[in-house]
Structures are given as structure tokens and as C-alpha cells.
Amino acid sequence: MFSTEQVITLFHKLRPDAINSINLIDGLRFEQCGAELNKIRAVIDSHNTKWSNERDEVLNEVYVLNRIVDLLGSYSTTWRNIAEAKFANSWGSLQGTLDHLRSVKKFSNGNCTRIVDFFENQLIELEKLYPYNVFFSMGAKVDWFECSLCGKDIDSLECEHVKGELYRGKLAYGIAKNIGYIDHVGVVKYPADKCCVVQYDDDGSQFQMVRYLSGLLTSRKLKPLSFHHLEFSKRMEKNPEFKKLPRNEICFCGSGKKFKKCCIDKKFVEFDHIDIMPREINANDIFIDTLG
Ligand SMILES: [Zn+2]
Ligand SMILES: [Zn+2]
Numbered sequence: 001m002f003s004t005e006q007v008i009t010l011f012h013k014l015r016p017d018a019i020n021s022i023n024l025i026d027g028l029r030f031e032q033c034g035a036e037l038n039k040i041r042a043v044i045d046s047h048n049t050k051w052s053n054e055r056d057e058v059l060n061e062v063y064v065l066n067r068i069v070d071l072l073g074s075y076s077t078t079w080r081n082i083a084e085a086k087f088a089n090s091w092g093s094l095q096g097t098l099d100h101l102r103s104v105k106k107f108s109n110g111n112c113t114r115i116v117d118f119f120e121n122q123l124i125e126l127e128k129l130y131p132y133n134v135f136f137s138m139g140a141k142v143d144w145f146e147c148s149l150c151g152k153d154i155d156s157l158e159c160e161h162v163k164g165e166l167y168r169g170k171l172a173y174g175i176a177k178n179i180g181y182i183d184h185v186g187v188v189k190y191p192a193d194k195c196c197v198v199q200y201d202d203d204g205s206q207f208q209m210v211r212y213l214s215g216l217l218t219s220r221k222l223k224p225l226s227f228h229h230l231e232f233s234k235r236m237e238k239n240p241e242f243k244k245l246p247r248n249e250i251c252f253c254g255s256g257k258k259f260k261k262c263c264i265d266k267k268f269v270e271f272d273h274i275d276i277m278p279r280e281i282n283a284n285d286i287f288i289d290t291l292g
Pocket of ligand 2: 251252253254255262263264
């Protein structure tokens, strides 16, 4: 994934620490993982200072390296929130992790497939455990967007930068200026910002699937890295509402019909069933094709 000699060498040096940090997440040792990632950040920073006059390619690859560390950081926070039953927060950190992943995917020029594939496959399955399918989208009046690099209006001709592109290891983005009143709030299915959601309480029934996953983690039946995918199926189960009644009596379900013409055959009903399917993975394999 890296093409410049400087960053390839730096990555070789950091690879054991990166693998270690991901193994700490797997062992639910989130505090230690945070410390490990800080160590990695310090090493990258010290090189970055030395390299301020290097070619664009070098600085842009350092940017990707930093996003991988950010990705590991919010990945760790996501699993920590799940393990600690902070489900609403875990959704926010999951979205943050996906944002970092998009940056890594975009700026590593498609060469970082092992890391991207692993996280993308897992995180998209993880999203399915959450109850959010309506989101709020907020619209506000904004006068103009300031370029994060030159400070000029990013949509004007004076700014030479393109939103979302890298320049010498720095991302150009627009900073909203003079935000006015909120002009509308809409309910949408595919929003730009999935953090704008209906809020549920952590102990609500909406989180029952992710709560089940949390239980698997804390009882050590499943490790974070092994969470692989969900399998949805239908199962016949005993209907908890079913009451055996004389055939001509009014049915228990409240339909007003006679039992024999209504729920007589509903002793068993079809339920949605979800299995969490694990797959063992070695942290060494995630970082393997990033050696340059
Ligand atoms: Zn600019
Ligand atoms: Zn009935």
C-alpha cells in the first residue's frame, strides 16, 4: 500500500505495534490499546517533523498511516462501548470508524485491500445489529465555506484546492462560516451523516441484538476480531400467546372470530432468527499486504 521508501520503512517498524494493538482489542484490553496507539502516533509525528520538505507522495502516505491509526482508535472505542453496554455511543464510534476507513480506502490508491476488506466486511455486518433505519438530516443556512488550507472561500476561484483532496499530506475541506438558523429537518433513509439518529436508551429493546453480542464478548464466547457475519433465517417456535380453546369459542387473539376459524393452527409461529457467525482471524493477516 505504500510506495515511498521512507513510509515503507516506517511501516515495517510500526507493524508489530499495530498488530499488538489489535490483539489488545481482541483481548478487551482497550486501555492498553489506547496507550499502544499513542506510542505509534508519537513515532509517526517525529518522522513527520523531519520530513516536512519531502515530496508530496511521502507526506500523503503519512496521512494514510495516520488515518489507519485513527481507524484502530475508533475501532477500539466501538468494541469498548459494545462491551460496556453503551450502545447508543457505540453507533457513533462505529460511524467514526467507517469515516476513517473511507479515507484509508480513498487515499491508499486501492493497494491496501487486506486492511480495507477486513474492516469493511466486518463493520457493515456490525451496522445491521442496530435499530437505526430512519435518520434525521439537518439543513442549515451557511454563508460560505472556508478552505481548511488557504482560508479563502473554497467555492471561489481564488482557492486552488479541491474539497476532499490531499495537498502535501493535508486534507482540503470546507469549514462552514456564519451558520444561520436550521432551515429544515428531514427524515431520510440514506443520509450524509448517520450520527443524526433517533435516540434510544441503552437498555431499550431496540438494542437487543447488539446487547446479545455484548454478552458474547463479556462472557468470552466471541472475540471482536472473530465477529464475521450475520445469518438471517426463519424458525418455527412455540407461540407464547397460544391458548387451546374449545373450537366454537371466541379466539384469544381478539379478532372476534371463532377459534376454529382463526388461530387454531397457530400453536407454532414463524420467528425471525439471527445467528452471529464467527470466523477466526489472525491480526498478522490483516496487515500482511501493507508491506509495500
Ligand atoms: Zn484553498
Ligand atoms: Zn385468532
